[in-house]
Amino acid sequence: MTAPRLAENALAATLRAIGTEARAASDALAHATGEAKTRALHVAAEAVRASSAAVLAANARDLDEAGRTNLSPPLIDRLMLDAKRVEAIATGLDAVAAFPDPVGTVLATWTRPNGLEISRVRTPLGVIGIIYESRPNVTADAGGLCLRSGNAAILRGGSESFHSSNALVACLHEGLRAAGLPEHAIQMVPTRDREAVGLMLGMSDLIDVIVPRGGRSLIERVQRESRIPVIAHLEGICHVYVDRAADLAKAQAIVLNAKMRRVSVCGAAETLLMDRAVAAEALPPILRALHAAGCEIRGDSATRSLDPAATPASEQDWRTEYLDAILSVRVVDGVEGAIEHINTFGSHHTDAIVTEDQATADHFLDRVDSAIVLVNASTQFADGAEFGMGAEIGISTSKLHARGPVGAEQLTSFKYLVRGNGQVRP
Helix, strand or coil: CCHHHHHHHHHHHHHHHHHHHHHHHHHHHHCCCHHHHHHHHHHHHHHHHHCHHHHHHHHHHHHHHHHHCCCCHHHHHHHCCCHHHHHHHHHHHHHHHHCCCCCCCEEEEEECCCCCEEEEEEEECCEEEEEECCCCHHHHHHHHHHHHCCCEEEEECCHHHHHHHHHHHHHHHHHHHHCCCCHHHEEECCCCCCHHHHHHHCCCCCCCEEEEECCHHHHHHHHHHCCCCECCECCCCEEEEECCCCCHHHHHHHHHHHHHCCCCCCCCEEEEEEEHHHHHHHHHHHHHHHHHCCCEEEECHHHHHHCCCCEECCHHHHCCCCCCCEEEEEEECHHHHHHHHHHHHCCCCEEEEECCCHHHHHHHHHHCCCCEEEECCCHHHCCCCCCCCCCCCCEECCCCCCCEECCCHHHEEEEEEEECCCCCCC
8 A cells, every 4th residue: 555545544534533523522512501602702712812922923933834835915914913813813702702692592483273383493503614725813713603603613724824723723622621612622624735625525424514715716626526515605706886876985985995905805896897877087086096005907998098007807807806906997887787797707795886876776786696785885894793793704605505694693504393292193
């Protein structure tokens, strides 16, 4: 037997041991009290604060390794932690702790004519495998949300954030121990080996749901290879459409924020669509503000006629998540042209319209087939915390089970409880 085959067998054995431990832990967690889970989350948050220096030291190791592998600036930004971001991770765990425990919530009750009393009640999914890239904060968010929703988590983080993620998992374990909950409820895959992803995707007897979060290549691989149900978080090709009835000052502020507030997040706008009826007046000042902020513009012929600094946009630009200070711009024929473009080229993530016409806004909301659709607001509000849901694992572009921000409630299913008094079916 060759050495690679031996290594593969060893990795498979390791992952199955992790899965077996997670399955046992998920049973304990599913029946844990809300108070115990809340305590675990608060203690974990305090552990993150107390371990800030250790977390930042681990992150420095990741950044040093990333520098030697020429990781792109947007991915460096996703990877990088500082004191403010560490505190945001701790605050996120506290926010998840404050969120009502969804497990056991009665969603509906009714009584049948034969006297059967039926209830639909929230239950955990079981063991959730989360596969993600770069961002270490996802480690804490995913672990915390799985804990709040009574699920065990197997985390396969990006190789770039390996040290940071392990430091954060140690904090989550401190919370679990303090609450008397099994540490195996949250586990980190202890290798950067890419084979681990493929092995996880075949563990249908031990993992109930796979949640991938990353670029198109990761999502497509998971959807292609997984034998386990997937809650997909596809790339964010997000649009802002400026309508003829837009308030132009409002439009400029929204577009600038949607693109440039933070270019590396999935809710960053990647395409600006401008109504042809007002393009000559409205587009030049918006583009000047974007140029001044350091944004490169790639435009269609109508855009370039108004902005000589813009470079030509190809069809591929309409399909690209830049995660960088680059924006594709197209002039369209009104709201119908915008809707057609978004539904053709978008990723069904987050899209916005800027307009003061209520009928046009309602039409856009109804016709755009995306998980999040906004009126007169920045696409960068595509965030579970901004929705009042606490942290979220990501924005699901799936249509089954969960769509949009995936928080604690979205990591549950339900079962039917039926109470009778001797009824038999005729």
